[in-house]
Amino acid sequence: MPRQRKRACQDTPEPETEAPAGKLVKANKAEIPAEPLGEAKTSDSPEKNRATKESGNETSRYWLMKSEPESRLEKGIDVKFGIEDLKAQPRQTACWDGVRNYQARNFLRTMKLGEKAFFYHSNCKEPGIAGLVKIVKEAYPDHTQFEKDSPHYDPSSKKDNPKWSMVDVQFIRMTKRFIPLAELKGYYHAHKDIGGPLQNMALFTRQRLSVQPVTQGEFDFVLSLEDKKPS
DNA sequence: GCCAACGTTGGC
């Protein structure tokens, strides 16, 4: 079974000055015709509602994206991709490949240019939020699903109807301090009892989802922790 | 379409 977390992947050059000759860019712009969002009956009704009534309110939407900052081999390939790895990419941009979960994929497909996401470090010594990124390219086919040697190869996916998507993200900044999962969890539990912005945070209510929505209230609250003493 | 077995996620 493929895992659903992200690993590094070369950035695709954009219409800009730099486009080094030798870079194997194989016109990979086979944009998929907007597919129906809900394969595999995911129980994402709240999000679907939000997505379908997009006009009007809800001008800003936020995300949380998990990635592993520590080395781990999968099919002999290191899937490590922490925020420092993103910073080290050309234009500090990378494609978010390797998502192999329908709910997470559907969220990827609703992401819009410019939307912000927390870069979350998972499966590591200190899990938590390390920084901020933004969406710089909306969903397109994840090429790793067709690569036999990729840890995320999916033999059931056909070129003319790709199953899996990815977006490109660009580094914005580190959070002023690392915001540990344990601290967020403390607030989550408190807010559950007394009410508060983190009371429904997907990080805790949908615990294994690698790409998840963050509300304005959650986003603001988490950022407010930057200037606060660690609890 | 149910649901048990199985495999993965990911914190601890």
Add this chain to the structure above:
DNA sequence: GCCAACGTTGGC
């Protein structure tokens, strides 16, 4: 390294 949570698979 353990193992709880939970998504996926496949038999029926």
